[in-house]
Amino acid sequence: MPELTLAITCGGTGGHFYPGLSVARVLQKRGGRALLLLSGTNAARQKSIAASFGVPAVALPRMPSPRGIGTLFEFGCGALGGYHAARRELRTLRPQALLGMGSFTSLPAILAARRSGIPVFLHDGNARVGKANRFFSRHAKLLATAFPTCNAEKCRGELLVTGMPLRPELEQAAGITRAEAIAGLNREFGVELDTAIPTLLIFGGSQGASIFNETVPKALRKLQEKTEFQVLHLAGPKKLAEVRDAYGDVVFPSLLLESSEKMELFLGAADLVFSRSGGSTVAELARFGKASVLIPYPYAAENHQYDNARVLAGHGAAELLPNAECTPERIERLLAGLLAEPERLKQRGALAAELARPAAAERLLAEIATRLSPQP
Ligand SMILES: CC(=O)N[C@H]1[C@@H](OP(=O)(O)OP(=O)(O)OC[C@H]2O[C@@H](n3ccc(=O)[nH]c3=O)[C@H](O)[C@@H]2O)O[C@H](CO)[C@@H](O)[C@@H]1O
Structure with a gap:
């Protein structure tokens, strides 16, 4: 079968957009065609990110999530405008299927695809399938998921674990050794990390978070009096000064940045990762085989980060x-225990690797193609 032509609706937050972009990049690299349909509040910015990877995208009329009576009118207008715009795009592109990556912002594109007779596929990036995907699952040929789901009984139709589509750069670098990654960080950032010293990676998800930027540094200041380790800290946008203050005048962290595009080096270098448990983060920890301490973001929809963390913790x-x-004392005790047993960290890393689902974008595309080919 020739390569697919897919429309992918992945508006909403980065958690929906980036995995959709990864699928589109993999498909285009194989000679297929993809078009992103974006209807969230960040559509214009996401469109330009997609363009920087050579992936075409269309910003559909803005559609806020339906949050109470007050937003219904705006939601309805956005949905209607988005529906007509998506119909036009689908008529021009003539895709074999529409792939929805979750979020209510996929509503206009899914309705338009159904109206145009185009089969719908869904992907969910969390261990608890979100409301929108549960709702749309009855209209889909397949609901693919990043992890085994804890609420499968609430979904309709076929469900299959394909894994989380990771950024191609991360997917390709997943085999990097710790020594190569540390050498890479030293080269890239002009630091002097030592391969002989245990390395902690700390990041609070794409938004940063005060637990990671205040409480963890306090714990580490105490811990450094007792044991040797080096710290890589990605603080989040505009959080550098706050984190520097929290570390005070101690020599830590060994490398402190707002964020980095070179996550393969940071993940590859770490012996232990301290982070939130967003879907991509959990999938990357498994892919890079890393031991971790996960602090689920407690306000994520339906507490799904807790379910994600349980995939690795379980x-x-x-x-x-x-x-x-999360108090400084609790974190200090926990880290002291973990760092005292490097062999145990390695074992945990190996256990994480057992849960990796490599090449998830390819797997998802293959499952879509199979379901589109005429059955003998
Ligand atoms: C607050 C919230 O509701 N977040 C949700 C959002 O996550 P969100 O997109 O914030 O979090 P994820 O863990 O899924 O992704 C974070 C991504 O940022 C990357 N990174 C991080 C720091 C850095 O300096 N550079 C960098 O590239 C990580 O490698 C990872 O790929 O969508 C996910 C998938 O639906 C959900 O699981 C999360 O719960």
Whole structure:
């Protein structure tokens, strides 16, 4: 079968957009065609990010999530405008299928695809399938998921675990050794990390978070009096000064940045990762085989980050630490215990790797293609 032509609706937050963009990049690299249909509030910015990777995208009329009576009118207008715009785009592109990556912002494109007789496929990036995907699952040929789901009984139709489509740069670099990654960081950022010293990576998700930027530094200041380690800290946008203050005048962290596009080097260098448990983060920890301490973001929809963290923690690969229990003392005790047993960290990393689902974008595309080919 020739390569697919797909429309992909992946508006909403980065958690929906980036995995959709990864699928589109993989498809285009194989000679297929993709068009992103974006109807969230960040559509214009997402369109230009997609363009920087050579992926075409269309910003549909803005459609806020339906949050109470007050937003219904705006939601309805956005949905209607988006529906007509999506119909026009689908008529021009003539895709074999529409892939929805979750979020209510996919509503106009899904309705337009159904009206045009185009089969709909869905992907969910969390261990608990979100409301929008649950709702649309009855109209889909397949609901693919990043992880085994804890609420499968609430979905209709076929469900299959394909894994989380990771950025191609991360997917390709997943085999990097710790020594190569540390050498890469030293070269790239002009630092002097030492391969002989245990390395902690700390980041609070794409938005940064005060637990990571205040509480963890306090714990590390105490811990450094007792044991040797080096710290890589990605603070989040505009959080550098706050984090520097929290570390005070100690020599830490060894490398502190707002954020980095070179996550393969940071993940590759780490012996232990301290982070939130967003879908991509959890999938990347598994792909890079890293031990972790996961602090689920407590306000994520339906507490789905807790379910994501349980995927790794339930397999012995991570420690799950509830946000409310994060005191400097608790974190210091936990880290002291983990750093004292490097062999145990390696074992946890190996357990994480057992949960990796490599080449998830390719797998998802293959499952779509199979379901579109005429059955003998
Ligand atoms: C607050 C919230 O509701 N977040 C949701 C959002 O996550 P969000 O997109 O914020 O979090 P994810 O863990 O899915 O992704 C974070 C991504 O940022 C990257 N990164 C991080 C720091 C950095 O300096 N550079 C960098 O590239 C990580 O490698 C990772 O790929 O969508 C996910 C998928 O639906 C959900 O699981 C999350 O719960």
